[in-house]
Structures are given as structure tokens and as C-alpha cells.
Amino acid sequence: MASGFASWNLLPLLLLVMCACTCGARDVHQGMYDHDHQELHANDVHDHDHHDPPSSFMNHMDHMDPSSMVFFTLNDLKLGRTMPFYFRERDPSISPQFLPREEADSIPFSSKQLPNLLQLFSFQPESSQAKAMEHTLNQCETRPIKGETKFCATSLESMLDFAHEVFGLDSAFKILTTTHLRKYSRTSIIQNYTVLEAPKEIISAPRYVVVTCHTMPYPYAIFYCHSLESENKVFKVSLAGQNGDRLSAVAICHMDTSQWNRHHAANNDVYDDQCRKSSNVVVKL
């Protein structure tokens, strides 16, 4: 419990640090924090102190956020357009937490170490948790596709380091997050969302100026971050759910998906441009 408490306390501090280095990015406060949890899959840990095994962290079948796999096109990003999405409820009491870097670095993060990790977290090898951990480790170990740089961050500090590496050490950046402005029901469901205003283009540029980070199922917070050399467009999209929910969502569109076919879930229906909603997008200023 002690370590869990420590890492919760660290988070606001790190967010402050981020604020400092993003110089006035308005989105940071709500931050990675809120926003992450909307895309957290069923990878929830009640208590991430690994001496006290997490009681429920994920159901293997649920570990992919269904809508994180939903792709749409630029053409869908229009006022009045309706699309089904799923935005997971943020619940800090059951969501995996970032570990402080020293602690994260002391735990191996490698599929070769899976048997040891299962022991450490007290998961049976055939359990859904074990399968989800294996899936996450494998995803993190796949080689980047051509024109992609990727990294799985096991701590906030390492996530920031990755952004610095991609953007250059002197670069300022800001973090855009998807946030609920209004939420009617406690439970998250797939529902139709309507685009309320013309989406606002935040950036449109090639050459690694956008880093997208997705949460992955794991006993503690893991972000799968990647950046593409080809052109990306980032939008802020105001959405209204069928049940009255309001969201300020971030969408990222990859304008050249020719390298994707074998690697991405979009391969059933390949368009030249592919957009998806995202919980965290880091944009070079």
C-alpha cells in the first residue's frame, strides 16, 4: 500500500513538471490522468502493491478497448456526423497507476521474464491476467514498422523522455487529452456520438511531431507510445452521446497508412487516411 500511495502523490508533481515544460498548454491539468482512464481497458488493479496481488485487473476478452480499434476517416470528422464509440469510465480506485521510475525500472519488462513476472504479481500462467500481460509485452516488443518510432513507457518520467527524444531535447510540447465534460451514467457503454461542432485541427504535419500514447493492460500503468514519420493530423472534437454525455475528444488521423496492412486492426477496411480517437496525444509546439 505504501508504494501505491507514494505513486499517487507523485502524479500531481509530475503533471506540474509537465505543465512547466509545456508552457501554458491548457489541456495538461485534466491531463493524462483523466484522460488515460477513459481508455483504460479492463486492466484494473485495486492495489498495485505487488506484494498484495491485484484482485481483478483484467478480463482477457475485455482488454482491448473496443473503440480504440475503431477507425474512421477524415470524411467522418464533420459537424453532425454520428459514430459509435466507447469511452471507458475513469475510476482511480481501480485503475492501474504509474509507478515511480525507480520502482518501475526495478521490475523487468520483457516477455522473456514473463514466468518471473507472473510469480511476482501472483498470477496463474493460464489466467486471463497472464494472457493480457503476455499480449502487452508482445505488443511492446514488436519491431516498429517503417517510418515509425515506438516505445512502451513504464513510468511517466520515461514517457516524457520518449517525447523529448522524438521531438528533440529543447522542444516544448503539449499534451492533448480526451475528457468528459458531462457524464450521465456511471457505466460506460458503446453509444452513438454526434460531432457537435466543426472539428478543430490542432496540427497537421509530417516528421515525428506527434506522439500518440495508448494505455495497455498491465498490473501497473503502461503506455504504448508511438510516432510516425508520415503526415498526421490531430483534431479536437466536441462530441455528444446519445445519453447526453459530452466529451472533448482527441482524434488523430494518419494520412499515409500504406505500411499498416499487416500490423493494424484497420486492415479489414483500408483507406488512405485512418483516424482514431486517442486518450493522449503529445504535440510538438
Ligand SMILES: *[C@@H]1O[C@H](CO)[C@@H](O)[C@H](O)[C@H]1NC(C)=O
Ligand atoms: C447508431 O446509429 C446507427 C444508425 O442509426 C444504428 O444502426 C446503430 O445501431 C446505433 N448504434 C448504437 C450503439 O446505438
